[in-house]
Amino acid sequence: MASTGADMNTTDIASEDGVRRRDWIHIAAISTAAVGAGGVVIPLASQMGPTADVRAASSTEVDISGVEPGQSIKDVFRGQPLFVKRLTAAEISAAKADDGASMPDPQTLADRTNPANEAVLVTLGVCTHLGCVPLGAAEGEAKGDFGGYFCPCHGSHYDVAGRIRKGPAPKNLVVPEFTFKSETVIRVG
DSSP: OOOOHHHHHHHHHHHHHOOOHHHHHHHHHHHHHHHHHHHHHHHHHHHHSOOHHHHHHTOEEEEOTTOOTTOEEEEEETTEEEEEEEOOHHHHHHHHHGGGSOOSSOOOHHHHEETTEEEEEEEESOOTTTOOOOBOSSTTOOOTTTEEEEETTTTEEEETTSOEEESSOOSOOOOOOEEESSSSEEEEO
């Protein structure tokens, strides 16, 4: 059977245009599926992120203007005690003299302080043995055999730079990432 000119024109127009009805339905279906997938994935991914209270606790600012040389203050960082100590010139000299001493976790004072202000030592107040809070940050507390910190749980002794010198703790007190926002304010985290 021969086709008429009208049938031929309809087929030619569809092929010349490049978009047939079937193609348009595929494009619409894929677009709808993509929008639907985005509607599911975006809320799912955003709920996996930290909440506002967790983001707020991810860093803390500590005012050290009232800390005199030789004094320490305690604060909280991510739910753990934070010790901030302003070292005296004698403590800095003693810590630098011990830089080459035999230690379980050797680090120099320069490794543990900010080059801009080596007199300020910031450490987490958590013993690296079993997580007890060492003494020595407050006035009148036992400072151990090396004049720094002493963990009363199992007898770990740390020097003034928070380096393990004696006892079961395998590592030095952790120095969190910190920067000086000004001469008197540090940002931890």
